[in-house]
Amino acid sequence: MYSLEGLQGNLKHLPAWGVKQGVAYKTLNTMNAEAGKTALITGASSGIGQELAKLFAKDGYNLVMLSRDGEKLTQLALEFEEDYGIQTTVISKDLSQENVAQEVYDEVTSKGITVNVLVNDAGVSTYGKFATETDWEREKSMIHLNVLTLTHMTKLFLKDMVARDEGKILQLASLVSITPFPLQAVYAATKAYVYNFTQSLNNELEGTNVTMTALLPNGTETNFFREAGAPPLNVEKMLDDPAVVAKDGYDALMTGKRKVVPGGLKNKSFEVMAYVAPQETLASMMRHFNTPQDEQKQQEENKTPGWVLGLGIAAAVVAGVALVTAWNQADTLTKARYRYKGYRAKQKANGLLDDVKDALVDTWDTVKKQSVDTKESVADGWDTLKSKAKTATA
Template sequence: MNIKNQVQSKQTALITGAASGIGYELACIFAAENYNLVLVDRNQLKLAEIEIEFEEKFGIIIQTIIKDLSISTSPEEIFAEVQQAEITIDVLVNNAGFGTYGLFNETSLSSELEMLQVNLVCLTHLTKLFLKEMVKQGRGKILNVASAAAFQPGPLMAVYFATKAYVLSFSEAIANELQGTGVTVTVLCPGATVSAFHERTGTSDSKRVKREKMMDAQTVAQLGYRGLMQGKIIIIPGLINRLLAKSVKFFPRSLVTKFVRNMQEDK
């Protein structure tokens, strides 16, 4: 769908990984708040269903972009499609991401390289592309979805935890750089969330997932949206998650790493 006739009174949010989980719930919230949407995901069927649902329910304009973000050319292609359609992106939500589980010397290198591309490189690339226009306009918001995993090393999910630590550090740094520009950067760091993530990564049977009372994706999205609109830099949903994130700095890193390893192990 071309959006050259985009309603000027409405702002537009671009959301990656929008077909399910936190990304889908964020899309619901932005739609309910009368934002037009650019939804990015590789699940063409699901995006088509969302497009029909949202246009009927909310009366907004939706652009769907089918892209596999593990392919290095995807960010430039997304940006080009948005520019060709003459869409101004007011809010960028870098939500897409995935993880793998297992000992690093046994896990798939190809999967981990794809993870680095999606979780880290694509997020950085899209931020670079859309941020310049936001700064030029003197307004805009960016929401990067990291994880509570960002605050400590993660044995058995070493690369995933490291990518989220990057997202946290990167977001905090550019949030500082952008002070006074009218553009804000927020990083959302949820703990274990009810979604298909744990089935995909093979962590459904881990002690952490079994013991932890997981927050639902809708609640995480609501807290993320609220914090984004308030201009917060870091959002950690859930009191326990906030306490754990703050407490790790008071313990030796070796002890923290052992604790995480214990919680990551099966049964």
């Protein structure tokens, strides 16, 4: 199926590979005769992308694996071929370069590969204060990778998916897509772009068989923070497992969900908090997470009123997690008791909502009445003025 160099004939599991013009080609064995579907994964050489690649391989997908490190990709590709009998293509490219998405697309299509699933995983960050510490060239390159290349890759492959009326795209967003993230400000802004972009496209894709899923991980244990140039941070005390993040993302992609926050209730509570808490509070809390572990002094300085509220919310999240843990460990009778309590609480909440509605209706009526009163008093005043003017001119 693939036009690759150094074909090994029918020698199963004896692939060879080479590098030409910046592109490392992995040679395939020919035993996997049935052409499975193909997933193209950027950032497949480590972290979440590597875990995703493994999940696709396990399910029999052929892989196109992309990143800068062709050697690492080739090693992984060999393992996947041997373990799962799939076909792989390795493309080694710097995706922060101009027009690179077009080069990838041209290369893939010239090999006759149909990309059924696109995973835009490759992404980086830079750490430090925007005004005084971070480097513009690195930020520019990050915006290129996280935003421009992702958008262009989506444009090129989505067009074909829509024409075929089949396909899936997984976009690596982040929980910081929906919160400020001081000390990684530009990174968070790029992820906000990815999330917003994905949700708009989802609407445009309605009525087709093409789906797009935004994956919003919390801090995950990968090379990410070291690559960003960060010292050990508070957030790194509670990182998620990249295999779990990838599995949740994979399942959501396969079922066509528009977005997924992986990692259970802790992260879902965080998402809810991000929607309801004031931005300053979120910024203070995220600043704490993004602070170096040994910077006690800076943490003291950050104790603003917003930060106090942030702590309260964080405590609520922890309480939520504790509740879920307790729930999972409770016996059937206890669960039934709590279900009943939950039902009562729901009734109370409904009552409360009705009260709020009544109060709003009352307020509206009062405002309406006041505006009628105001109109009447303006009319009265006008009449008085007119009669005074008449008297004065008589």
